[in-house]
Amino acid sequence: VRVTLVDRENHHLFQPLLYQVATAGLSATDIASPIRSIVRDQANTTVLMAEVERVDLEGRRVILDSGELSYDYLVLAPGSLPNYFGHEEWRRDAPGLKSLGDALEVRRRLLLAFEAAEREPNAARRAELLSFAVIGGGPTGVELAGAIAELAKRALRRDFRVADPGSARIHLVEAGTRLLSMFDDGLAEHARRELAELGVDVITGARVVAIDDHGVALEGGRMIEAATTVWTAGVRPSPLAASLGVPLVQGRVAVEQDLSIPGHPEAFVVGDLALTSGVPQLGAVAVQEGQAAAAAIIATLASEPRQPFRYRDRGVMATVGRSRAVAKIGQTRFHGLLAWLAWLFIHLVLLMGFRNRVVVFFTWVWSYVTFGRGARVITGIAPSQPRSAHA
Amino acid sequence: VRVTLVDRENHHLFQPLLYQVATAGLSATDIASPIRSIVRDQANTTVLMAEVERVDLEGRRVILDSGELSYDYLVLAPGSLPNYFGHEEWRRDAPGLKSLGDALEVRRRLLLAFEAAEREPNAARRAELLSFAVIGGGPTGVELAGAIAELAKRALRRDFRVADPGSARIHLVEAGTRLLSMFDDGLAEHARRELAELGVDVITGARVVAIDDHGVALEGGRMIEAATTVWTAGVRPSPLAASLGVPLVQGRVAVEQDLSIPGHPEAFVVGDLALTSGVPQLGAVAVQEGQAAAAAIIATLASEPRQPFRYRDRGVMATVGRSRAVAKIGQTRFHGLLAWLAWLFIHLVLLMGFRNRVVVFFTWVWSYVTFGRGARVITGIAPSQPRSAHA
Numbered sequence: 001v002r003v004t005l006v007d008r009e010n011h012h013l014f015q016p017l018l019y020q021v022a023t024a025g026l027s028a029t030d031i032a033s034p035i036r037s038i039v040r041d042q043a044n045t046t047v048l049m050a051e052v053e054r055v056d057l058e059g060r061r062v063i064l065d066s067g068e069l070s071y072d073y074l075v076l077a078p079g080s081l082p083n084y085f086g087h088e089e090w091r092r093d094a095p096g097l098k099s100l101g102d103a104l105e106v107r108r109r110l111l112l113a114f115e116a117a118e119r120e121p122n123a124a125r126r127a128e129l130l131s132f133a134v135i136g137g138g139p140t141g142v143e144l145a146g147a148i149a150e151l152a153k154r155a156l157r158r159d160f161r162v163a164d165p166g167s168a169r170i171h172l173v174e175a176g177t178r179l180l181s182m183f184d185d186g187l188a189e190h191a192r193r194e195l196a197e198l199g200v201d202v203i204t205g206a207r208v209v210a211i212d213d214h215g216v217a218l219e220g221g222r223m224i225e226a227a228t229t230v231w232t233a234g235v236r237p238s239p240l241a242a243s244l245g246v247p248l249v250q251g252r253v254a255v256e257q258d259l260s261i262p263g264h265p266e267a268f269v270v271g272d273l274a275l276t277s278g279v280p281q282l283g284a285v286a287v288q289e290g291q292a293a294a295a296a297i298i299a300t301l302a303s304e305p306r307q308p309f310r311y312r313d314r315g316v317m318a319t320v321g322r323s324r325a326v327a328k329i330g331q332t333r334f335h336g337l338l339a340w341l342a343w344l345f346i347h348l349v350l351l352m353g354f355r356n357r358v359v360v361f362f363t364w365v366w367s368y369v370t371f372g373r374g375a376r377v378i379t380g381i382a383p384s385q386p387r388s389a390h391a
Numbered sequence: 392v393r394v395t396l397v398d399r400e401n402h403h404l405f406q407p408l409l410y411q412v413a414t415a416g417l418s419a420t421d422i423a424s425p426i427r428s429i430v431r432d433q434a435n436t437t438v439l440m441a442e443v444e445r446v447d448l449e450g451r452r453v454i455l456d457s458g459e460l461s462y463d464y465l466v467l468a469p470g471s472l473p474n475y476f477g478h479e480e481w482r483r484d485a486p487g488l489k490s491l492g493d494a495l496e497v498r499r500r501l502l503l504a505f506e507a508a509e510r511e512p513n514a515a516r517r518a519e520l521l522s523f524a525v526i527g528g529g530p531t532g533v534e535l536a537g538a539i540a541e542l543a544k545r546a547l548r549r550d551f552r553v554a555d556p557g558s559a560r561i562h563l564v565e566a567g568t569r570l571l572s573m574f575d576d577g578l579a580e581h582a583r584r585e586l587a588e589l590g591v592d593v594i595t596g597a598r599v600v601a602i603d604d605h606g607v608a609l610e611g612g613r614m615i616e617a618a619t620t621v622w623t624a625g626v627r628p629s630p631l632a633a634s635l636g637v638p639l640v641q642g643r644v645a646v647e648q649d650l651s652i653p654g655h656p657e658a659f660v661v662g663d664l665a666l667t668s669g670v671p672q673l674g675a676v677a678v679q680e681g682q683a684a685a686a687a688i689i690a691t692l693a694s695e696p697r698q699p700f701r702y703r704d705r706g707v708m709a710t711v712g713r714s715r716a717v718a719k720i721g722q723t724r725f726h727g728l729l730a731w732l733a734w735l736f737i738h739l740v741l742l743m744g745f746r747n748r749v750v751v752f753f754t755w756v757w758s759y760v761t762f763g764r765g766a767r768v769i770t771g772i773a774p775s776q777p778r779s780a781h782a
Contacts, residue, residue: 010506010769027418029766036550037767046552049506066510100770115401115440119457159427161437355757355765359750366746374746375420376428378401379491 001301003045004069006062007035009099010049014351015283017360018097019140022106022230023147024155024373030360032100033352052078054243057264073266075293077286078238080272082231090211094133094229097140104379106230110148111378113228114156117163130168133216133226135208136233137174138181139318142191144230145172146321149198154322155373170200171224173216175207175233180326182280182316183333187326190335194320208233235281237273249275257308258296259289265300268293279311288312319343322368392692394436395460397453398426400490401440405742406674408751409488410531413497413621414538415546415764421751423491424743443469445634448655464657466684468677469629471663473622481602485524485620488531495770497621501539502769504619505547508554521559524607524617526599527624528565529572530709533582535621536563537712540589545713546764561591562615564607566598566624571717573671573707578717581726585711599624626672628664640666648699649687650680656691659684670702679703710734713759 011032020026039045051065055076062069082096095105110132117129130152134145152168159165172179172195179195179202180188192202203224210217216224237251246253246261252275253261259274261267270293271286279285288311296306315329317339325339334342344364351357363374402423411417430436442456446467453460473487486496501523508520521543525536543559550556563570563586570586570593571579583593594615601608607615628642637644637652643666644652650665652658661680663672670676679702687697706720708730716730725733735755742748754765 010502010767027420028770029418029768032768034550034767036547037763040550047550048510050510100768104770111401119439119441156427159425159431159438353765355754355763358753358757359765362749362753363746366749370746372428372746374744374750376401376425377420377423377491379419379495 001044001297003042004048004071005035005039005045006048006050006052006064006069008049008051010034010036011100012038012352013100014347015098016347017351018100018103019144019147021100021103021375022097022144023110023151024107024376025147025367026360026363027375028100028104030356030363031351033356038352052240055240055267057244057246057261057267060266071266073268073297075268075270075290075297076240076273077269077271077290078240078273079286080235080237080281081239083234083236084231085234087211090208090231093213094135094211094216094231096231097144098235107375108378109228110151111376114152114160114163114165115378116227118160120163126163127167127169128214128225129227130163130165131171131215131224131226131228132168133171133173133224133229135173135211135216135229135231137172137176137179137202137204138232138234139316141172141174141232142179142195142318142320144232145170145200145202146195146198146319146324149195149200150321150371151373153199154371155376168199169225170198171216171226172200172202173206173208173218173224174202174204177205179204180318183318183326183328187328187333187335191318191320191326194324194335198321198324235272241273258306259293259309260296268296276309276311280316282316284314285311317343317346392435392688394433395439395462396426396430396436397439397441397443397455397460399440399442401425401427402491403429403743404491405738406489407738408742409491409494410535410538412491412494412766413488413535414501414542415498415767416538416758417751417754418766419491419495421747421754422742424747429743443631446631446658448635448637448652448658451657462657464659464688466659466661466681466688467631467664468660468662468681469631469664470677471626471628471672472630474625474627475622476625478602481599481622484604485526485602485607485622487622488535489626498766499769500619501542502767505543505551505554505556506769507618509551511554517554518558518560519605519616520618521554521556522562522606522615522617522619523559524562524564524615524620526564526602526607526620526622528563528567528570528593528595529623529625530707532563532565532623533570533586533709533711535623536561536591536593537586537589537710537715540586540591541712541762542764544590545762546767559590560616561589562607562617563591563593564597564599564609564615565593565595568596570595571709574709574717574719575724578719578724578726582709582711582717585715585726589712589715626663632664649697650684650700651687659687667700667702671707673707675705676702708734708737 014031017031036047053063084090113129117126120126134141149170152165156165178188207219215226253269254275255269259268270289272281292309299306317327319325323337323340325343326335327339405422408422427438444454475481504520508517511517523539525532540561543556547556569579598610600610606617644660645666646660650659661684662677683700690697708718710716714728714731716734717726718730
């Protein structure tokens with residue numbers, strides 16, 4: 001077989017650690033690996049950095065921004081985007097956290113908020129600048145809120161003279177009745193308690209009705225003050241699905257048991273875009289589905305029957321902060337230091353590339369000992385050129 | 392004393408390693424340290440992230456974009472910007488290399504050129520995409536040209552199927568008669584030979600008359616094909632100097648022997664903006680001048696006489712590539728492996744922060760063994776949002 005791998009980015013991204021890039025714990029390059037390096041030794045694999053504009057299922061063609069590809073077999077894994085539930089205008093004041101670009105933008109906003117607070121003579125506005133809101137109490141929201149609290153109250157605490165990062169307020173807003181809906185009640189309650197110990201204000205059962213750069217308005221009239229807001233309240237499927245011309249369920253493709261598109265045994269959908277009963281939207285699922293789609297293609301080429309996809313639940317975990325995490329592996333539930341160490345270990349193993357593993361491991365040890373955050377660098381400002389009016 | 396440190400960025404940048412960020416060898420955060428962390432333990436020091444718009448020497452005020460500061464003593468160290476010698480329009484197709492933003496932009500352009508070459512069906516255009524020009528044969532230009540050659544011919548060589556990074560052409564263009572004018576003839580000739588061994592085409596005595604995204608035109612009519620060009624041909628002083636209202640020499644302040652501005656013993660200029668006879672524009676000079684200005688202020692506060700500034704030449708070095716460097720320390724000149732090891736060691740020592748030193752050291756060892764470049768990640772693309780027309 002000849003394989004062409006198309007991606008709009010040049011790197012594979014380890015999304016579970018994005019929140020650490022957003023909170024200056026890790027560098028962007030630590031959690032990304034060049035796709036070309038990953039498949040370097042597969043001589044039959046070509047990598048194309050390109051944007052897929054649409055898929056022509058009948059013509060078996062993929063239309064790119066820079067040409068088109070025809071195929072015998074197709075595996076679609078475009079993932080999902082932040083879902084603002086019809087309020088795209090919230091994106092401006094509440095960016096999502098799905099790509100490296102997102103993480104660097106969130107990092108920039110977080111760090112600039114503290115800098116602005118240090119310059120701010122008005123105490124009320126300073127308090128607003130030191131208030132942060134995270135919308136969405138899933139694993140990403142929980143991890144991000146905890147990490148912002150540790151950034152403010154530990155890493156930055158002694159670095160300011162006027163502003164007091166220790167007084168920062170972090171609000172975690174969840175529309176459902178509790179955090180971490182994919183965990184059970186006991187673990188969710190643990191996460192809530194550990195967040196509270198870090199100083200995070202957890203607000204559940206609260207629906208957002210408006211967001212701007214002063215804060216978040218909740219249904220019922222409550223206002224949450226926050227100059228910086230991050231959106232982790234849900235995802236929507238890639239708009240690529242719409243180009244397929246097949247029926248969608250909430251934007252997702254209800255695939256066959258072998259993950260193929262109904263009526264198109266040569267075209268597979270894996271990851272967040274694939275709707276399969278009882279399977280959550282997790283990276284681990286996407287990996288297993290990718291392997292299953294490859295196995296199905298190989299079986300078909302060998303004229304053997306395809307096996308139906310079966311998800312093996314390896315568990316779920318979320319870290320709340322230093323020595324704090326919750327985990328559910330099989331029927332076992334645990335929390336605290338043990339869960340945190342398990343989280344560290346598993347994420348190091350899943351991270352791709354020897355260099356990244358060593359650097360991330362060392363950075364974690366260093367951060368644990370010093371409470372420091374090694375990537376407190378604001379980039380994304382214009383390249384070196386005069387910015388003042390005198391230039 | 393109370394000290395206020397004002398900078399437009401939130402980080403101190405170790406400029407000598409910028410070219411390694413630009414060529415994906417190091418991460419941006421590896422060579423930057425948060426200014427606040429550096430002076431954390433100086434209780435009398437406040438850090439302000441702000442842009443200085445002008446200095447009112449008579450009124451002893453610094454006017455910021457976000458307010459103003461009055462002072463008893465002033466130390467100005469705004470550094471310099473890329474100098475396009477009146478051709479600012481070249482900036483678009485030939486960015487400079489003075490800030491982290493610059494380095495990330497150059498990295499993005501270099502990596503995207505290889506990606507575009509892989510997609511390019513036309514062989515002539517592919518060759519153009521795989522051609523690179525570096526303008527300016529000082530240490531930065533020499534180091535950058537060598538690093539681009541190693542990136543193409545070593546790190547990327549096996550990662551492409553259509554394009555052949557090994558066939559990349561790298562042109563280093565210098566207006567003077569030889570490279571590295573601050574070194575002597577012998578070392579400059581060594582650098583040229585080592586660059587030639589890496590496949591870099593060194594062109595001296597060549598003045599640039601035009602630049603676009605197809606290449607560089609030289610005086611006399613010669614055209615150099617290159618889709619990507621980087622400008623390292625010189626610097627100009629910060630435009631802040633113009634706001635001082637004192638006579639300037641080529642945009643720089645001809646300071647007194649104690650580094651103060653003539654007629655203003657309370658105001659010092661250090662670094663690239665200070666013109667002192669026989670002293671080159673080097674980071675090492677700026678550091679020594681900063682220490683001298685501080686000593687002068689302390690002496691004055693203690694009613695003691697100021698000592699005139701004396702530059703202690705600790706030598707100059709430039710690395711050409713793997714195991715290749717040239718160095719001049721005192722009357723000693725050396726090159727090759729020994730100079731390269733000395734370069735590595737000295738730059739590790741000068742780099743700020745324990746975490747950065749360890750990560751950079753490990754990354755260098757890893758790169759030496761694997762020929763890999765760990766930061767081959769294109770960022771700076773828009774955050775996660777639909778980019779296709781279907782969005």
